Amino acid sequence: MxxxxxxxxxxxxxxxxxxxxxxxxxxxxxxxxxxxxxxxxxxVWDGLRIARPPASNLQFADGEYRVQGVEKGDVLDVAGVRPGDEIVAMNGERFRDRLDMLDRFHALAPGSSVTFEVTRAGAPLLLHVRTWQNLSIxxxxxxxxxxxxxxxxxxxxxxxxxxxxxxxxxxxxxxxxxxxxxxxxxxxxxxxxxxxxxxxxxxxxxxxxxxxxxxxxxxxxxxxxxxxxxxxxxxxxxxxxxxxxxxxxxxxxxxxxxxxxxxxxxxxxxxxxxxxxxxxxxxxxxxxxxxxxxxxPTEQIGRQARLLVTAFGLLLGVHLLQEVPRLIAGRHVFDPFTFSLSDTIVPLFVAAAIVFHRMFGIDVLVRHGLVYGAASVGVGGLFVATMAGAGWAIGRAWPELDTAVIAVAAALAAIAFQPLRRIAQDGVDRVFYRKRYDYRRALGEAANRLAGILDTDAAARFLKAHLDENLQPSWSAVLGRGLPGAAFLALGEAEAPVCEGSEAEALEDRLRAAGAVLVVAAGGLPGLPHAALVAPIRQGDAVLGAIVVGPRRGDVPYIPEDRDFLATLASVAAPVLD
Incomplete structure (x- = not known):
């Protein structure tokens, strides 16, 4: 469904x-x-051929340009025009409409001389400037x-x-x-x-x-x-x-x-x-x-959405890096041309979500990016808050301690990084990786319950119930064996033999050679022809048994988090079956 x-x-x-x-x-x-x-x-063609026109704040009215503000480094700034001036003519000709000045600059070759007729506080002025190329490499x-x-x-x-x-x-x-x-x-x-x-x-x-x-x-x-x-x-x-x-x-x-x-x-x-x-x-x-x-609704869609959320977070971080220095010190980190590269952030992540999301383990990158990004923001906020608070409290009485305040703020930020990272990871898992968060909580509960269960069959029944609740397999089994070479029994189910003799030896060899979780290929395992995932239960080098699950109900595939959950559950079960 x-x-x-x-x-x-x-x-x-x-x-x-x-x-x-x-x-x-x-x-x-x-x-x-x-x-x-x-x-x-x-x-590109138009930008390279023309002289750079004014980029200052001008308002056209009654045949004149009234200067509202002058951009630093602008051609008007170099000419000596100031806010409040009125530009009444350029090269001896008055202006026809609000686009006339731009049209005249479009007609100029870079390096041409321009004379502005300006009225400043009622007094006429002639201001001269040599133009330059609109666009540089x-x-x-x-x-x-x-x-x-x-x-x-x-x-x-x-x-x-x-x-x-x-x-x-x-x-x-x-x-x-x-x-x-x-x-x-x-x-x-x-x-x-x-x-x-x-x-x-x-x-x-x-x-x-x-x-x-x-x-x-x-x-x-x-x-x-x-x-x-x-x-x-x-x-x-x-x-x-x-x-x-x-x-x-x-x-x-x-x-x-x-x-x-x-x-x-x-x-x-x-x-x-x-x-x-x-x-x-x-x-x-x-x-x-x-x-x-x-x-x-599906893991693939969740992976795509988390990737795109990361893109928005990265874009926000870049914009803050650009705008915060402007608000504090009145200057940008990047010039407008270099800052245009930030426009590629969201499209790059969208393209990855549409085309490349299956070609690499992007989910790990996204999760780490979210966690460390959030932790970094927290550290930065703590540093700024400490600087502001301590600077305000101490700076008035002991201004010579400014360096010490910076050192203390940096030390606190460094000490707080790991706790903030754990808090961020818990929050990211809780919001964006709900299944991983739920599994982690379920494993904690399972470990606490198993620690109080002494009966092997009762422990097996608890494990099966836990598997059915969290993984929802079509069937599951907890296998155990009393002695090396003995048959594998289905614990909690009247201990019916699953495989014995040569089949049990072959299964033991496969389990001993397997990793944390064995993904069963077509044809199954000895005695387990319909198994999908098998997690060996080990104590040292000995194979005590295995947790086995069949295909998930509804033919929904198992994901890496499911395999991690199964492997951890098998390690928690080992002391009970020993």
Whole structure:
């Protein structure tokens, strides 16, 4: 029942579509990748040929640019423009509209001289500056790497992934992110033809990236009850993000007809709505994935969801690393071009979940990443809290002890790492690896109960009940033998012989050579033709017996946690059977 339900819950491979429709969708997806490649090439070409235009905060009104803020290192900053100035002309010509300055910079070759006519506190000024190339190789390299990885991942999933809605949504998200990153290589607004093409690509296709991400994670890895309830948020996210894009693009092609969209007041409302929708898309996606990870219908889906939760945690950590220094010291760790590499984090993990999740032991990596990531956050929080608390309490009276405060905070953080790691591991297992947590608790209970049972048959019956409750096999048995070479008996079942003589010797040889758990191949073992897993019960070099389980009910496969549980139960049972 559970297996079939899981199959019904997963995203179908384009259900209800004919082969022709599937081919059209595939062709459209490849076309989207080709479109993104073309836009990236156009961004590189345009970014390398023009002079770097102003990136400062300017507001156009009555034929003048009013300077709201000046970006450090910007061409206006180098020219000597200051906040509060009014730029009334450039190279002796007044401005026609709000795009005129950008259009003139697009027409300039790098190295050209520019003269700004500025009014400052009512006094006219002439400010001169020599322009420089808009794009350097150092800025170009990380963005090109990001775009290549995003589009490469999209193409990889198209080639190796199944044809499903999740695949198409993932590729579209990669395309949207690639265009968004490529747009940083040049200046998007303007009336020249490259700017018209790039404005459309940026405003209409790249700003809906967060909505595509939300749509993807409400479809993949599974669409359950929670995902179906959250699905109505998807069109709302698309509408908000597309609305902001239209407010940017339409005034550039129809300034008179839709000039209302360019009003600062309306643009501010749309921008606030857009920022809220972006945060909401990431938050709802993370909640959806966390819910799937903690209550996955199958182990494969749980593994995929935990992988994606790890991606969100890593992305959050990178953004905190970038933003916290800006809030504290006013500077970023990475420049915007290098920081664009962070856009590959989620797509890399999604591609792994879709295509490569069976090719490596990713679950171990995910679990360790979650545990050590949470422990590291805890250590960092303890260090900051100790620094803040002790620094505030001690710094006023003994400022010369600042170095000692840092040393004490670092020592406390180092001492606390292992306890925090154990707490984090318990929490991660409890939330994301429920079966492992339940098994650990069940083994603790079994060890305590077995320690108080002296009768071998009673211990065997307890073990069988424990197996049936936790592993749910179609059948189980606890085998024991009195002396070496004697028959193997089914303990707790009137001690009926299971195998004796040469069969018992052959079984003993197989058990002695086996590891902690023997996965039985087709044909079974001597005396156990239908066994699925066998865990030898050993005391030193002697084989005292074995715990045997048949195939799981409903043909559900056993997973590594099941085998670990069986092996540990066999080691706990050894003293009782000795």
């Amino acid at each position: 559970g297996s079939n339900e899981a199959k019904r819950s997963t995203a179908p491979a384009l259900p209800g579509h004919s082969r022709r429709t599937s081919r059209l969708i595939t062709a459209a997806t490849w076309l989207a990748i080709a479109y993104a490649v073309a836009i990236a090439i156009l961004c 150092r800025e170009l390299a990380p963005v090109l790497a990001t775009v290549a990885v995003l589009l490469g991942l999209g193409a990889t999933v198209m080639v190796f992934g199944s044809r499903s809605p999740a695949t198409s949504l993932f590729v579209l998200f990669c395309v949207s992110s690639a265009i968004n990153d490529a747009a940083a290589l040049t200046v998007i607004p303007g009336s020249a033809w490259p700017q018209r093409v790039l404005s459309f690509a940026y405003a209409i296709t790249s700003l809906v990236g967060p909505a595509l991400l939300l749509h993807l994670f409400l479809t993949f890895p599974v669409r359950g009850r929670l995902q179906r309830r959250l699905l109505p948020l998807v069109p709302v996210a698309y509408a908000i993000q597309l609305g902001l894009g239209l407010s940017y693009y339409l005034p550039t092609v129809m300034p008179r007809a839709v000039g209302l969209l360019a009003l600062p007041g309306l643009r501010g409302v749309l921008l606030a709505g857009f920022q809220t929708s972006v945060a909401g898309c990431y938050l709802v996606s993370a909640v959806s994935l966390a819910a799937v990870a903690s209550r996955a």
